[in-house]
Amino acid sequence: MINKLFFLVVLLLSGCTGVPEGLAVVDDFKLDRYLGSWYEIARIENSFEKNLGQVSAEYSLREDGSVKVMNKGFDAKKGEWKSIEGKAAFAGEPSKGALKVSFFGPFYAGYNVLALDRENYSWAIVCGHKKSLFWILARKPEMEPVLLQKLVAKADSLGFETAKLRYFEKPR
Numbered sequence: 001m002i003n004k005l006f007f008l009v010v011l012l013l014s015g016c017t018g019v020p021e022g023l024a025v026v027d028d029f030k031l032d033r034y035l036g037s038w039y040e041i042a043r044i045e046n047s048f049e050k051n052l053g054q055v056s057a058e059y060s061l062r063e064d065g066s067v068k069v070m071n072k073g074f075d076a077k078k079g080e081w082k083s084i085e086g087k088a089a090f091a092g093e094p095s096k097g098a099l100k101v102s103f104f105g106p107f108y109a110g111y112n113v114l115a116l117d118r119e120n121y122s123w124a125i126v127c128g129h130k131k132s133l134f135w136i137l138a139r140k141p142e143m144e145p146v147l148l149q150k151l152v153a154k155a156d157s158l159g160f161e162t163a164k165l166r167y168f169e170k171p172r
Contacts, residue, residue, distance in 0.1 A: 017091055017100045017110040020131050023158060025112050029097040031067070031090075033121045034113075035059045040073075041123075041143045042136040042152070042165045051077045053168055056141075062087070069101055109133075115154055123147065125155060134160050 019025055040055040049055060052073030060068045072083035086103035088111060090096075097113030110129035117123045123138045136143075136151050143151075156162045 016129050017108050018129050019098060019110065019112050020127060020129065023112070023114060023127070025114060026097040026116050027095060028118075029095055029113060029116075030121075031061075031094065034124075035061060035067070036139070038124070038137040038139065039141040040135055040168055041138050041148060042167045044132055044134040044161065044164045045166050046133055049073065051075050052082065054141075055168070057137075059088070065089075067099070069103075071103075114158065115151070123151065125151060125158075127160070131160055134165075136165075 036059060038057045038059070043049065043055075052075055055071065055073035057072075058068075058070040060070075062068050067088040069086040069088050070083065071086070072081055074080075075082050084103050086101055088099045088101040091098040091100045091110065097116065099111040099113075100108035101111045102108045110127075110133075112127050112129075113124050114127060115125040121139070123136070123143065126135045126137060127133055134155065136148070136155070152162050152165065155165075
């Protein structure tokens with residue numbers, strides 16, 4: 001019985017990686033250019049970021065070739081900063097923007113780069129294994145309104161529920 005329960009848990013959690021049906025990650029992805037600081041400009045609200053604003057992520061290379069992920073955000077209800085460290089690795093070919101990220105041991109979730117500023121790596125559209133996990137990220141804590149509108153329109157064309165987007169102001 002315990003073996004069946006463990007198998008069911010592993011099966012369910014393995015479904016947390018991958019790309020949502022009908023979507024594709026970017027090709028010719030360069031991890032070394034993606035490393036560094038990113039800020040949430042907009043997201044579809046999710047349970048693990050509830051009440052968090054001013055969210056940022058710092059990606060750096062570990063000695064073993066995986067990526068150290070340090071996320072932080074301000075919990076307005078509690079009036080305090082929260083942070084969590086995780087790790088990421090490619091979910092397949094290193095030239096594709098499909099990664100898997102873990103904040104809790106062996107359990108991974110999808111991190112899929114769907115669109116990216118190819119010239120400067122200054123913005124990215126990212127989703128998880130399902131379309132309800134969605135972010136618009138930038139290297140700076142604010143984005144030009146015209147660019148943001150363009151990225152929201154792109155997300156809409158990809159089938160994301162952009163009416164559910166929550167927008168964030170510049171971190172203090």
